[in-house]
Amino acid sequence: MDQIMEEDFRVIDNCLIIRLPEEVDHHQAGYISENADKHLLRKEVRHVVFDFENTRFMDSSGIGIIMGRYRKISCFGGRVYAIHADSQIQRIFKVSGLHKIVEIM
Amino acid sequence: MRNEMEILFDAISDNEGFARVAVAAFVSHLNPTLEELSDIKTAVSEAVTNSIIHGYENLYGYGRPGRGPAAAQEVHPGKVQILCALEGDMLQIQIKDQGKGMENVEQAMEPLFTTKPELERSGMGFAFMEAFMDDLEVESSPGQGTTVRMKKKLGCGSWIEV
Numbered sequence: 001m002d003q004i005m006e007e008d009f010r011v012i013d014n015c016l017i018i019r020l021p022e023e024v025d026h027h028q029a030g031y032i033s034e035n036a037d038k039h040l041l042r043k044e045v046r047h048v049v050f051d052f053e054n055t056r057f058m059d060s061s062g063i064g065i066i067m068g069r070y071r072k073i074s075c076f077g078g079r080v081y082a083i084h085a086d087s088q089i090q091r092i093f094k095v096s097g098l099h100k101i102v103e104i105m
Numbered sequence: 106m107r108n109e110m111e112i113l114f115d116a117i118s119d120n121e122g123f124a125r126v127a128v129a130a131f132v133s134h135l136n137p138t139l140e141e142l143s144d145i146k147t148a149v150s151e152a153v154t155n156s157i158i159h160g161y162e163n164l165y166g167y168g169r170p171g172r173g174p175a176a177a178q179e180v181h182p183g184k185v186q187i188l189c190a191l192e193g194d195m196l197q198i199q200i201k202d203q204g205k206g207m208e209n210v211e212q213a214m215e216p217l218f219t220t221k222p223e224l225e226r227s228g229m230g231f232a233f234m235e236a237f238m239d240d241l242e243v244e245s246s247p248g249q250g251t252t253v254r255m256k257k258k259l260g261c262g263s264w265i266e267v
């Protein structure tokens with residue numbers, strides 16, 4: 001299984017863009033959240049973009065990652081976006097109600 | 106015809122991916138749709154992850170760049186057992202741990218209920234199992250462990266796809 005790396009986190013303008021791994025589960029969730037928060041400490045970062053281009057699987061651990069980042073940035077007017085989410089990932093968003101707080105593009 | 110398989114593995118996060126793929130592979134000769142496979146993988150992942158995190162309190166995932174194998178970490182010992190049975194197009198999955206169990210199963214199964222909010226658990230695990238499988242039963246008692254039983258009818262998709 002592929003492993004998310006430091007270079008999967010990029011800051012462009014005021015957005016933190018996270019390229020998620022092929023499988024987003026509890027195994028990798030801790031690293032993704034910790035590393036995201038490290039970048040969010042930089043004061044120019046306002047929004048978070050989750051890029052699902054390579055992602056074929058996500059369970060409730062992914063919901064936790066996204067909700068957790070949303071809680072951290074929404075009080076400062078930050079938004080959470082999801083890009084390249086395939087139909088399976090979008091089903092997970094729907095069932096969990098996450099589509100109400102994440103902008104799916 | 107009945108077809109069964111059983112796997113037993115250590116309750117560490119490294120095995121989460123293996124467990125859901127093993128179950129998906131077990132049903133692959135029935136030509137399940139991508140959606141069915143994804144449903145099964147998600148449900149298995151939820152139950153197995155619950156056993157690891159809540160049952161045995163192996164809270165942290167080991168998937169990090171540059172880290173050694175999980176054997177180098179301190180873990181609470183424990184096993185998770187998966188039993189699968191196929192009868193025709195009906196798949197039954199039983200996922201069992203001998204971890205710490207739950208006092209109140211009904212409450213645990215409510216959407217958004219979690220005992221580990223500090224770990225960013227969202228309380229969606231049982232809700233996913235319920236949504237993606239046709240039937241869900243949970244048996245648990247404190248100190249005894251937890252058994253999750255799920256059923257799903259397969260083959261609602263196309264059989265003659267090329």
Ligand SMILES: Nc1ncnc2c1ncn2[C@@H]1O[C@H](COP(=O)(O)OP(=O)(O)OP(=O)(O)O)[C@@H](O)[C@H]1O
Nearest residue numbers: 060155159160213219220226227228229230231251
């Ligand atoms: N195998 C288990 N052993 C002990 N307790 C469990 C087990 N499975 C679930 N629980 C309890 O039930 C609660 C709800 O489980 P559920 O999977 O719905 O949510 P969660 O695991 O807390 O969060 P999420 O699955 O969204 O990450 C857990 O917080 C835990 O207290």
Ligand SMILES: [Mg+2]
Nearest residue numbers: 151155230231
């Ligand atoms: Mg869970």
